[in-house]
Amino acid sequence: MQHWLFKSEPETFSIDDLSKRPKQTEHWDGVRNYQARNMLRDAIKKGDQGFFYHSSCEIPGIVGIFEVVKEGYGDHSALDPESTYFDPESTSANPRWYMVDIKLVKKFPRIITLQEIKQHPKLSEMLITRKGNRLSITPVTTKEWQTILHLAENNKA
DNA sequence: GCCAACGTTGGC
DNA sequence: GCCAACGTTGGC
Helix, strand or coil: CCEEEEEECCCCCCHHHHHHCHHHEEECCCCCCHHHHHHHHHHCCCCCEEEEEECCCCCCEEEEEEEEEEEEEECHHHHCCCCCCCCCCCCCCCCCCEEEEEEEEEEEEEEEEHHHHHHCCCCCCCHHHCCCCCCCEEEECHHHHHHHHHHHHHCCC
16 A cells, blocks of 8 residues: 645645545546546555645644545546646546545544654655645655654544 | 746745 | 746747
8 A cells, every 4th residue: 555645725625624524525627737637547446545735724734544545537627628637638538637535534633733843853855845845745754654643643743 | 748938926 | 016037929
């Protein structure tokens, strides 16, 4: 099983929004970056888990865990002319963009903040800490995954 | 196929 | 709101 980190702006879609969805499940649409697309299409598997990260907000950081419940399939928002994610080059037969379905596993009792991640010796190499890193989906190593779980469960920095 | 201009992301 | 980083676009 592999681990991932998905970024979302909480004003657009937060972990609380996910928790309110039917079955606490939602499709992760709107990714329009080829590197992230390739991960959605090829690398992210059913059963993989990931961190839900809040970006562009007051306290950016990891707020919980999700599980992938459906592997990559065509992002239908690219087919909708009304959508901000519309892409006339994408078709249902030959989709340019992909999405997965995710289900909430748990919301952490506290935010594991970006500041804390940067300061932690075992986490300072995470892709999320790199200045200018704008990839909305990044892989997380097993060691990083376990370190963050430990931080969240101990409920302290 | 180079590269400047432009747009977007996202922390601060 | 500023600005650095970086992906994308388009002229040549």
